Amino acid sequence: MTSEVLVLGATGNTGSTIVEALKGHNDVKVRPASRSSTPRFDWFDAASHRGVLDGVARLYLVAPVGETDPIAVVGPFLEEAAHSGVRRVVMLSSSAVASGDPGLGTVDAMVRKIFHEWAILRPSWFMQNFVRRHPIGDSIRESGEFITATGDGRLPFIDARDIGRCAATLLTTSQAENREHMLTGPQALSYDDAAEIMSTVTSSPVRHRAVDTPRYVRFLVHAGYSAEFAAGLAALDEQIRDGKQSQVTDTVQRLTGRPPSSFEQFLHAYSAARS
Secondary structure, X not given: OXXXXXXXXXXXXXXXXXXXXXXXXXXXXXXXEOOOOOOXXXXXOHHHHXXXXXXXXXXXXXXXXXXXXXXXXXXXXXXXXXXXXXXXXXXXXXXXXXXXOOOHHXXXXXXXXXXXXXXXXXXXXXXXXXXXXXXXXXXXXXXXXXXXXXXXOEEOOEOHHHHHHHHHXXXXXXXXXXXXXXXXXXXXEEHHHHHHHHHHHHOOOOEEEEOOHHHHHHHHHHOOOOHHHHHHHHHHHHHHXXXXXXXXXXXHHHHHOOOOOOHHHHHHHHHHHHO
């Protein structure tokens, strides 16, 4: 029996990998959804929601980025999804957000409550942040330098493609485990470490400068984030600084059968794809 899978954020860091991975499953029909898809999907246009849900059994959920209270937008959509027959939801959350926490944690709690089958992905920070549109990547391209409030705290940065492969596995398994999955890369690095690796791979100097939390909030606001959202991101940097986000897991290997990419491997692959 063919299962129809709706992939939200289908052109994004994780969604594009999921769409590509699911094309190899003969018993899966993929429905990519974005503002440019047909049918079109826009979080802030409720009229676009019903069209993408018709006939869908499984859903990859990415909440709208930059929303401090995403449940206000996502909640009605999830209720409609459950009513329309969606049975399984694989949700992208964060290693720094527990179920029930403000923000994504409220969406996480709702997914667990109203769907028969679910999986919550809690990845570490994306390697893509260094090379794509992001305050860190933008700063590197502009000046070769970026700032954080993380001090010498460490993170097991993860390639978003590894997250997408894990999601594809969880969307297609016959049995749902109904659990959360902590996803990391193979090694915890400080931002100083990451800058050194990036300098070596790209042959261009990259420097990390540690600042205090208020300075980092001002930087994020200047980059276009709301003051409230910037304060939330800066609070996550404080978690990193305090050593609360340094855990490395083997979840990517367990789910996909292949080890996660190292930061150096990611940068080499990114450079090769651009050449």
